[in-house]
Amino acid sequence: MLELVILGFLYDERLHGYDLRKRIAALTGHVRPIADGTLYPLLKRMEAAGLLTRELQPGQVAAPRHMLSLTSEGKKALLDRLREPDELFITDENRWFALLAFLRHLDDPAAQAAVLQRRLDFLTQPASFFWDGDRPLRAADFDDPFRQGLFTIATATTRTELKWLRETLATLTQVS
Amino acid sequence: MLELVILGFLYDERLHGYDLRKRIAALTGHVRPIADGTLYPLLKRMEAAGLLTRELQPGQVAAPRHMLSLTSEGKKALLDRLREPDELFITDENRWFALLAFLRHLDDPAAQAAVLQRRLDFLTQPASFFWDGDRPLRAADFDDPFRQGLFTIATATTRTELKWLRETLATLTQVS
DNA sequence: GAAAGATATCTCGTATCCGAGGTATCATGG
DNA sequence: CCATGATACCTCGGATACGAGATATCTTTC
Numbered sequence: 001m002l003e004l005v006i007l008g009f010l011y012d013e014r015l016h017g018y019d020l021r022k023r024i025a026a027l028t029g030h031v032r033p034i035a036d037g038t039l040y041p042l043l044k045r046m047e048a049a050g051l052l053t054r055e056l057q058p059g060q061v062a063a064p065r066h067m068l069s070l071t072s073e074g075k076k077a078l079l080d081r082l083r084e085p086d087e088l089f090i091t092d093e094n095r096w097f098a099l100l101a102f103l104r105h106l107d108d109p110a111a112q113a114a115v116l117q118r119r120l121d122f123l124t125q126p127a128s129f130f131w132d133g134d135r136p137l138r139a140a141d142f143d144d145p146f147r148q149g150l151f152t153i154a155t156a157t158t159r160t161e162l163k164w165l166r167e168t169l170a171t172l173t174q175v176s
Numbered sequence: 177m178l179e180l181v182i183l184g185f186l187y188d189e190r191l192h193g194y195d196l197r198k199r200i201a202a203l204t205g206h207v208r209p210i211a212d213g214t215l216y217p218l219l220k221r222m223e224a225a226g227l228l229t230r231e232l233q234p235g236q237v238a239a240p241r242h243m244l245s246l247t248s249e250g251k252k253a254l255l256d257r258l259r260e261p262d263e264l265f266i267t268d269e270n271r272w273f274a275l276l277a278f279l280r281h282l283d284d285p286a287a288q289a290a291v292l293q294r295r296l297d298f299l300t301q302p303a304s305f306f307w308d309g310d311r312p313l314r315a316a317d318f319d320d321p322f323r324q325g326l327f328t329i330a331t332a333t334t335r336t337e338l339k340w341l342r343e344t345l346a347t348l349t350q351v352s
Numbered sequence: 353g354a355a356a357g358a359t360a361t362c363t364c365g366t367a368t369c370c371g372a373g374g375t376a377t378c379a380t381g382g
Numbered sequence: 383c384c385a386t387g388a389t390a391c392c393t394c395g396g397a398t399a400c401g402a403g404a405t406a407t408c409t410t411t412c
Contacts, residue, residue: 002369018390029305038369040391062389063377093269097326104320112322129205144280145347146288149340150273153333160332164325171321178399194360214399216361238359239407 001095002034002042007070007078008102010052016065017043027101043068051077082106083115113172120165129154177271178210178218183246183254184278186228192241193219203277219244227253258282259291289348296341305330 002024009015009023017040025033043066046052051074054066070078082103096119106112130137139148139155178200185191185199193216201209219242222228227250230242246254258279272295282288306313315324315331 016390021390029307031305035370035372036391037371037373037393041393042368044392061378063375063391065390097330100322100326103322129207131205145344146276146279149337149344150276152340153337154273156336157329157333161325161329164328168321168325192360197360211400211402212361213363213401213403217363218398220362237408239361239405241360 001092001098002038003046004078004081004095004102005098006042006046007051007074007081008098008105010068010070011075011078011102011105014067014069016057016067018065020068027098046074050074078102078105083111109172113169116165116169116172120162120169123158123162123165130158177268177274178214179222180254180257180271180278181274182218182222183227183250183257184274184281186244186246187251187254187278187281190243190245192233192243194241196244203274222250226250254278254281259287285348289345292341292345292348296338296345299334299338299341306334 005024005027006020009020015023021034021036021039024039043052043054047054050071052068052070054068057065057067082099082105099115103112103115106115137151139151142148142151181200181203182196185196191199197210197212197215200215219228219230223230226247228244228246230244233241233243258275258281275291279288279291282291313327315327318324318327
């Protein structure tokens with residue numbers, strides 16, 4: 001997931017690691033900044049994999065910086081991932097949100113619409129959190145107030161997302 | 177996170193691994209059932225740690241089952257975790273939701289209220305996803321429609337949760 | 353009675369990320 | 383001129399989870 005975020009940020013900007021770290025922190029409201037021990041080794045692996053290059057810049061403010069830029073393979077990797085349905089079919093909402101944050105880089109309304117459509121299909125498939133077999137669940141089906149709350153929150157979230165997905169799909173397909 | 181879920185399910189029920197696996201899958205709407213390779217080794221580690229015991233039962237339906245029960249340390253471990261604020265101060269919503277799913281086991285309205293209050297404090301702290309410094313963000317502050325959507329969904333979710341938290345806190349403190 | 357399928361558990365290699373700790377550079381204040 | 387703090391990068395051990403594959407039991411079906 002972090003790799004997707006890094007590719008997303010570096011797609012149209014040249015940043016050094018420390019700045020990238022701040023961008024990532026800002027994306028999640030500085031709630032849980034990623035650890036140095038996560039970011040820097042990943043950057044090295046991504047460099048070794050040919051996704052990005054670095055250029056050492058002598059220290060202006062403090063220690064020397066490693067300016068990072070995506071290679072063409074790096075850019076291709078991002079676009080491939082944005083189209084990649086596997087990223088969508090996961091419970092982990094953070095991953096879907098990370099994808100959404102950079103979907104603008106997919107420079108084609110039809111391709112963007114295809115991704116949103118897959119997400120919509122995923123959310124509306126019957127085997128979801130909101131169904132008991134083929135019967136829709138209600139908050140009252142849960143016996144304790146905390147699971148009722150969980151259900152209420154999840155329902156509201158999904159309803160909001162579905163509404164947004166349908167509206168956005170309408171404007172995207174209108175354009176093309 | 178999975179350990180919390182296992183403790184939650186076994187707190188008042190005796191289950192075998194395969195059944196536990198189905199319960200966990202149902203909790204997330206069968207969207208992403210956990211892998212055998214995740215569950216069974218974890219159960220072994222939890223047994224080694226003295227959190228649960230197993231009793232071999234000759235096969236009734238098919239292969240022999242390992243019936244699992246929490247030890248008193250296992251029950252204590254769940255209650256400790258439910259009270260543990262560290263579980264709340266994480267971006268990963270799944271973990272908070274998992275905690276919520278089993279908060280009923282915390283058999284004291286005041287303790288339950290304390291947990292919800294911490295979550296409320298966490299969501300309303302200014303350094304969040306919804307603030308740019310001390311200025312509240314709006315969807316219009318984002319330049320592309322996808323990040324607008326992300327913001328819209330996140331806002332609606334948080335608003336729903338805050339409303340529920342306040343209502344539930346009111347009834348919990350009313351009781352005590 | 354053989355094959356197929358559901359039940360039930362297990363091992364092992366891999367991927368992702370955290371967190372504690374370390375190192376080095378440069379600006380600022382005393 | 384020295385301490386402190388912000389900047390900037392790094393290593394290493396550990397935790398958590400996945401996924402492919404193996405194994406065994408029992409029932410149902412042909």
